[in-house]
Amino acid sequence: MAGKTVRRLLQGNEACAEGALYAGCNFFGGYPITPSTEIAETLSRELPKRGGKWIQMEDEIASIASIVGASIAGAKALTATSGPGLSLKQEVLGYACLTEIPCVLINVMRGGPSTGYPTGPSQADIMQAKWGTHGDHPVITLTPSTVPEIFTETIRAFNLAEKYRTPVFVFYDEILGHMREAVELPEQGVIEVVDRAKPEGKPEDYNPYDTSYEVAPLAPFGKGRRFHITGLNHNDDGFPTNDSTKIDEGNRRIMAKIDNNVSDIESTEEYLMDDAEVIVFAFGSTARSARFAVNRAREKGIKAGLFRPITMWPFPEKALKKAADKAKSIIVPEMNLGQTILEVERVTGHGTIVGLQRVDGEPIHPTEIIELIEKHS
Amino acid sequence: MSTDAKPAKKQKLSVPFDYSKYLRKDKLPHIWCPGCGHGIILKALLRAVDKVGLEKDDICMVSGIGCSSRTPGYVDFNTLHTLHGRAPSFATGIKLTNPELNVIVTTGDGDALAIGGNHFIHTCRRNIDMTILVYSNAIYGMTGGQFSPTTPIGSFTHTSSYGAMEPPFDTCEMAKAAGATFVARATSYHVQDLEKTLKAAIEHKGTSVVEILDECPVYFGRLNKMRSASQMMEKIEKEGTVSVKQAENLSPEEIGGRLLRGILHHDTETAEYCDQYAALTERAQGK
Numbered sequence: 001m002a003g004k005t006v007r008r009l010l011q012g013n014e015a016c017a018e019g020a021l022y023a024g025c026n027f028f029g030g031y032p033i034t035p036s037t038e039i040a041e042t043l044s045r046e047l048p049k050r051g052g053k054w055i056q057m058e059d060e061i062a063s064i065a066s067i068v069g070a071s072i073a074g075a076k077a078l079t080a081t082s083g084p085g086l087s088l089k090q091e092v093l094g095y096a097c098l099t100e101i102p103c104v105l106i107n108v109m110r111g112g113p114s115t116g117y118p119t120g121p122s123q124a125d126i127m128q129a130k131w132g133t134h135g136d137h138p139v140i141t142l143t144p145s146t147v148p149e150i151f152t153e154t155i156r157a158f159n160l161a162e163k164y165r166t167p168v169f170v171f172y173d174e175i176l177g178h179m180r181e182a183v184e185l186p187e188q189g190v191i192e193v194v195d196r197a198k199p200e201g202k203p204e205d206y207n208p209y210d211t212s213y214e215v216a217p218l219a220p221f222g223k224g225r226r227f228h229i230t231g232l233n234h235n236d237d238g239f240p241t242n243d244s245t246k247i248d249e250g251n252r253r254i255m256a257k258i259d260n261n262v263s264d265i266e267s268t269e270e271y272l273m274d275d276a277e278v279i280v281f282a283f284g285s286t287a288r289s290a291r292f293a294v295n296r297a298r299e300k301g302i303k304a305g306l307f308r309p310i311t312m313w314p315f316p317e318k319a320l321k322k323a324a325d326k327a328k329s330i331i332v333p334e335m336n337l338g339q340t341i342l343e344v345e346r347v348t349g350h351g352t353i354v355g356l357q358r359v360d361g362e363p364i365h366p367t368e369i370i371e372l373i374e375k376h377s
Numbered sequence: 378m379s380t381d382a383k384p385a386k387k388q389k390l391s392v393p394f395d396y397s398k399y400l401r402k403d404k405l406p407h408i409w410c411p412g413c414g415h416g417i418i419l420k421a422l423l424r425a426v427d428k429v430g431l432e433k434d435d436i437c438m439v440s441g442i443g444c445s446s447r448t449p450g451y452v453d454f455n456t457l458h459t460l461h462g463r464a465p466s467f468a469t470g471i472k473l474t475n476p477e478l479n480v481i482v483t484t485g486d487g488d489a490l491a492i493g494g495n496h497f498i499h500t501c502r503r504n505i506d507m508t509i510l511v512y513s514n515a516i517y518g519m520t521g522g523q524f525s526p527t528t529p530i531g532s533f534t535h536t537s538s539y540g541a542m543e544p545p546f547d548t549c550e551m552a553k554a555a556g557a558t559f560v561a562r563a564t565s566y567h568v569q570d571l572e573k574t575l576k577a578a579i580e581h582k583g584t585s586v587v588e589i590l591d592e593c594p595v596y597f598g599r600l601n602k603m604r605s606a607s608q609m610m611e612k613i614e615k616e617g618t619v620s621v622k623q624a625e626n627l628s629p630e631e632i633g634g635r636l637l638r639g640i641l642h643h644d645t646e647t648a649e650y651c652d653q654y655a656a657l658t659e660r661a662q663g664k
Contacts, residue, residue, distance in 0.1 A: 027474055048661035053473045053654065058499035062466035065459070065496075069439075069470025072457060073478070077470070095460055221437050221455035221471060222478045228450060230458035239404065239450065240458075 006185045012176040013038035013080075015147045015183050016106055017046065019154025020078050022185070023193055025104075026052040027075035029066035031059055031085060034118040035174040036108035039080040060088035064105065068092060071101050072229065074220030076158060076195075080106035083125055084115060086132065093167055094133030095231045097254060100209070100218070102161035102196060104154070106170045108177040109284075109335075111361050120361025121173040123284055124336035129169050130313050136251060138258040140265055141169040141313040145287040147181035152191065153310065159194035160265060164257055165215050171312070173335065175285040175363055199225065207236045211249070215257055258314060267310035268319050272298060276305025277328045278377050281320070281344050283309050286333050286364050293369035302377045312340070317347045324348035329376035331356060333364045352376060399423045399433065401453050408447055412598075412606030414565030414591025415512055419448055421568055422481075422510070425575035437478045439468040441493060443519045444593075445485040445512035462493025465500035468507055476651040479579065480507035486527040487517045490546050494526075501555035501584050505650035508578045508585040509557075511548055514593040522596030533600040548588040553642045558583035560642040565591040566614035567638065577640060583649045590614050590636070 010018065017039050020028075028047055030040040040056070047054040053070065057063040060081060067077035081089060086107050096103055109125050111117030129141040140160055144153040153170055161168040199206050199217040203225045210216040219225040232240040233247040241247065258265065272294055273279070282290035287308045297304035307323050309316050324330060330348065332341040333356035341355045354372055358364050400423075409415045426436065436454040440446035442461035449456035455478070459467045464482045472480045489497045489511045500509070516534055517523040523536040527548060531540045553560045559581040563571040571589065578585035592598060592609035603609045621639035624632055 027470070029470060045661075048654075048658045051658060051662075055469070055473060057466060057469070058495050061463060062469075062496050062499070065463045065466035066470035066473075069457070069467035070474040071470075072467075073437075073471045073474035075470075075474045091460055092463065220475075221457070222435065222475045224434055226433060226453055226455050228456045228458070230450070231460060232458070 004187050008183055008185060009180050010147055010183045011038060011178055011180050012147045012150045012172060014042050015151040016154050017042035018185060019151040021046060023155040023158035024076045025078045027067060027070035027077040028054045029057050029063040029079050031057055031063045033082045033085045035110055035177050036080045036082050036106060039106060060085040061092060064089040064092040067103050068096050068101050071103050072221050078104045082108050082110045083112040086125055086128060090133040094135060094137055096167045097137035098231055099229050100165040100254065102165050103167050104157045104161050105167060109171060109173045117361040121175045121285060121363060122335050123173055123286065125171060126312060126339045129171060136255060138166055138254050139313045140166065140258060141171055143171050143283040143309060143312045145284050147179060148183045150176060151183050155191055162194045162196040165218055173284050208238045209234060209236045211236055262314050265311055265314060266316050268316045269308040269310060270323060271306040273305035273307060273323055275303050277303040278331065278373050279305055279307050279323060279327045280331045280369060281307045282333050283312060286335060289364050289366045290333060290369055292366040293373060296370050297373045302373060304373050315343050320347050324350050329354060331369060331372045333369050335364060394424055396420060396423055399452055401451055404451050407451055409444060410595045412594035415445055417565040417568060418512055418589050418591060421572040422575055424572050425579060428576050429579050431479050435479055436481065437471055438481045438483060439464045440483045441488040443485040443488045445483050446488060448483040462488050462496060465496040469500060469505055472505055472507055473651060482507060482509040484509060484511055486511060486513045486515060487525040490526040490548060498555040501552050501557035503650045504556055504558050504583045504647055506582050511588045512591055513548060513588050514591050514597060516593050516597045518593050518596055549641050552586035557586045558644040558647050559585035561587045561640045562636060562638045563587055563589050564614035564618060564638060565589060566610040
């Protein structure tokens with residue numbers, strides 16, 4: 001287990017690139033966009049050194065199309081963007097969900113809507129992660145809140161993508177993208193890296209959507225198993241179908257492979273939650289202010305705690321419900337006009353849920369949270 | 378044996394081409410309408426693939442959305458049916474990941490030049506090794522007959538009831554200007570030329586673009602007083618084009634509004650993208 005660990009001072013976006021490389025990413029397709037560009041820049045230097053492929057495409061749509069193509073050819077592929085780019089990529093994200101192609105998308109959140117505030121932080125893309133592309137589709141979204149966690153969650157994103165044959169998102173705000181913290185980079189082998197299952201059996205018997213598996217193995221193009229992939233509803237063999245039974249089965253199956261494995265995908269941090277009467281539900285850089293606020297409240301004798309979703313989607317329903325049952329109130333600070341609070345309300349049905357929202361491109365300050373904790377303790 | 382029989386004249390036996398080697402027969406019949414030229418293109422393509430001698434495992438066919446983009450479903454290669462206009466971008470990811478694959482993109486005039494216009498020109502600019510076949514029938518067929526970027530001015534479609542008023546693209550001029558290193562125009566009427574052109578396009582290393590004029594009798598023909606597919610082939614593909622060779626002896630006035638057919642541009646000097654990337658990798662690794 002123990003290997004040589006390197007300790008480096010890294011920017012969030014650099015830690016993301018390091019995480020991708022650790023996870024075995026060997027293809028990056030991107031398009032320049034603030035505030036995520038350092039991911040593309042870092043990988044443009046590092047991937048060729050390691051024999052990986054890097055390409056700057058003509059637009060955001062092409063960049064995600066290139067990584068889905070790369071993944072079909074067997075690569076572990078990444079793209080990175082910010083709000084306006086995320087809007088453009090939605091078409092191909094839906095394609096990757098339906099065709100079950102593993103890939104990872106990083107979204108460094110900036111102010112919106114539209115061009116908005118390119119250099120300011122935001123957490124306003126959380127609902128777009130879940131509902132952005134048309135049709136019902138599975139979503140995994142990870143929301144780290146420190147630079148070291150960006151490194152580890154990027155690795156986890158690749159692992160989940162490969163395991164469940166689906167696109168996985170890592171969403172963090174501009175503050176985290178550009179702040180610097182010390183990151184421990186362990187030797188290869190210390191953190192688990194998952195590669196997609198390889199198909200067995202005769203090539204002519206291969207079905208890319210074999211429903212006898214929960215997640216069927218995906219063969220790479222060009223290695224002896226010739227098969228078809230389409231964005232149309234399809235049969236087990238990948239060819240289009242108009243059979244309503246198969247359409248229903250396929251649409252439900254891609255959701256079920258995530259829903260049935262929530263315990264494997266879910267990740268939360270509960271800080272000082274054992275006896276907490278006031279819960280702060282926060283993620284990303286806002287969770288850092290929340291932690292500070294909880295500590296100050298404790299100093300004042302208020303039983304406050306922090307509930308932090310590290311996996312945002314699927315939403316940590318059971319864990320939050322359990323934690324909320326004992327609480328007097330739940331404070332939900334977020335850099336948007338009330339997105340995750342909707343989920344907190346839906347899941348807990350709690351009587352006292354208080355939102356704290358900022359969309360002015362400034363971070364939420366601990367004092368704003370402390371004020372609310374005191375008021376609702 | 379009769380003794381007075383004339384000695385048999387030496388005849389070259391013509392063995393019919395066995396398409397079944399390359400087709401997914403269980404996926405037939407295809408969805409194309411009677412008279413559509415797409416089937417002619419598919420057959421010419423399979424003959425060309427056979428002449429080049431490619432292995433099925435080594436061919437990846439990528440398409441977008443539209444009638445032409447249904448081609449990959451019928452062929453026994455590695456086949457990817459993607460999104461409207463995006464085929465060249467998916468294909469770029471595949472080719473760069475596995476440069477050993479022979480990548481063929483099948484697309485239409487609407488798919489390649491309207492919604493996919495940006496991907497099309499940038500793929501040409503990169504000169505990444507793939508063959509892009511633009512099945513050009515001047516109409517959106519799958520959606521029921523709307524005007525496209527190659528619909529001639531004055532043509533009638535279901536969205537140009539008073540005559541199309543937008544000037545069309547010249548697909549080949551655009552591909553050449555964008556940087557494609559092999560550019561050709563063929564038709565579904567001149568089938569032997571089509572096969573030869575496709576063979577040359579596949580063999581070329583770099584981005585090859587072949588615009589293939591074909592016919593949509595169901596929408597374009599019906600709305601423009603061309604009652605049959607053969608009438609369309611006669612008028613648009615035969616009378617509407619002139620070969621590069623014939624054109625050498627004709628004045629611009631004599632060529633008139635006819636489109637040139639044949640290999641229009643063939644540049645074997647410009648470096649191909651995957652080769653360039655391999656050289657970049659060596660530089661990055663300090664070799």
